[in-house]
Amino acid sequence: MAAKKRSEMMEETRAKLIASARKAFAEQGFAAASMDDLTAEAGLTRGALYHNFGDKRGLLQAVVDQLDTEMAQRAHDIGARAGTGWDGLLAEGVAYIEMALEPEVQRIVLLDGPAFLGDPSQWPSQNGCLHMTRQTVERLIAQGVVRPIDPEAAARLLNGAALNAALWVAASPDPQDVLAKAVEAFRALAEGLLARPS
Amino acid sequence: MAAKKRSEMMEETRAKLIASARKAFAEQGFAAASMDDLTAEAGLTRGALYHNFGDKRGLLQAVVDQLDTEMAQRAHDIGARAGTGWDGLLAEGVAYIEMALEPEVQRIVLLDGPAFLGDPSQWPSQNGCLHMTRQTVERLIAQGVVRPIDPEAAARLLNGAALNAALWVAASPDPQDVLAKAVEAFRALAEGLLARPS
DNA sequence: TCAATTCACATACGCGACGTATGTAGAAAT
DNA sequence: ATTTCTACATACGTCGCGTATGTGAATTGA
Secondary structure (H helix, E strand, O other): OOOOOOOHHHHHHHHHHHHHHHHHHHHOOOOOHHHHHHHHHOOOOHHHHHHOOOHHHHHHHHHHHHHHHHHHHHHHHHHEEEOOHOOOOHHHOHHHHHHHOOOHHHHHHHHHHHHOOOOHHOOOOOOOOHHHHHHHHHHHHHHEEEEEHHHHHHHHHHHHHHHHHHHHHHHOOOOHHHHHHHHHHHHHHHHOEEEEOO | OOOHHHHHHHHHHHHHHHHHHHHHHHHHHHOOOOHHHHHHHOOOOOOHHHHHHOOOHHHHHHHHHHHHHHHHHHHHHHHHHHHOOOHHHHHOOOOOOOOOOOHHHHHHHHHHHHHHHHHHHHHHOOOHHHHHHHHHHHHHHHOOEEEOOOOHHEEEEEHHHHHHHHHHHHEEEEEEEEHHHOOOOOOOHHHHOOOOOO
16 A cells, blocks of 8 residues: 555545535535535544535535536537437437435536535536537537527537436435426427427 | 415515515525625614524525416516417527526526425426426427427526526626627527437 | 404514634655 | 644534413403
8 A cells, every 4th residue: 555645645534524514515405515424424623624625515616516417428428329329319308307306416517516606607617518518419509400590509408408307306206207207298398499490 | 465474474574585586696605695784774683584494495496486476477478478489499499598687587597496405396396497398309209290208408508508608798898799699699509309200 | 332363464583503712633845 | 853734633602493481462251
């Protein structure tokens, strides 16, 4: 076991705190989660927390950034696997709906994030999912597949639709059935973006 | 001045507390708002609050119900003025986007509401806006204007899209310009619901 | 009309959680 | 080897929620 440098130790501490916070925030919500409990589970104290993240919101910010980055990566992979065309965008959107079913994502990124950190597009992580959807839309507009509308606006509305679909699915007693309906409605809505041959 | 009955007095205190809470929650957010300050501004104490609403969440629930009812009424009027067809649905959606620009609506109903009360469709007020949009969609499906998809799903996604559009507009430095883009994108998306002559 | 009761609200208290100020041990620097 | 620095721990003050208890005015019943 090689001796660890100080910077490595600090990275490890940050990682442990973020991991504990992810669990606590997902299970109890940001407001109800106790910093004492949270840090204790990571084998640390609140001192480490305030030293590394400034305050409770700073920790939430770090957790959200990590989750958002993971989500963007996953959605990108799924979208790319479905191709660079229209199907890619649909796959991304559906992937987003399905990811939003995970309690961690829903509670932290979709509910507490906007409530306590404000508008997602202002986050340091820039909301990777949103950014990625926008790029996909831009590409499809350039391809002539999607009609020339503001790509930022389109990405916003698509992500918003997906988010609410996920909230609905998650709260339903029969998630599988509701998920199918949500995906169908999402496909229908998204088709409104298609260039009409008119 | 007629003497007031006890029930009338109680209604008045409830109204005063809700009014104070609307201001406080809108300005500071639910989590940061202090019940002591809130009740003091209404000329009361926390005693009245806990007697009438049970706890802090109960007060938020009451505020959200009131706002939601007002929003549904306003959107209904605007939609009805635009007719009972496709334009009615579009008008409702745009009205929803514009209402979501008001700090009271955005902060309380769209951000803190879901975060602290859970899924909007589970609220006692049943989320009037959502309910109304669904009815409109159902009517248009019956008319053959909208293709036969699950109306609940469609209403959910439309409202979700409108919400995120509003968050975007509100956070932008040039709301007027961004609002126009958002409305355009919303119209495009919504057209995906139209029945195709395929 | 008057005593008894109810109730809407105020007051008082305890507890938990956040943020800060201070302490400390070990690594880094010279 | 001494000094400095820093990543964390410890200790403290404060604030806000929820509850338990008190009180005066309105209501009830005879």
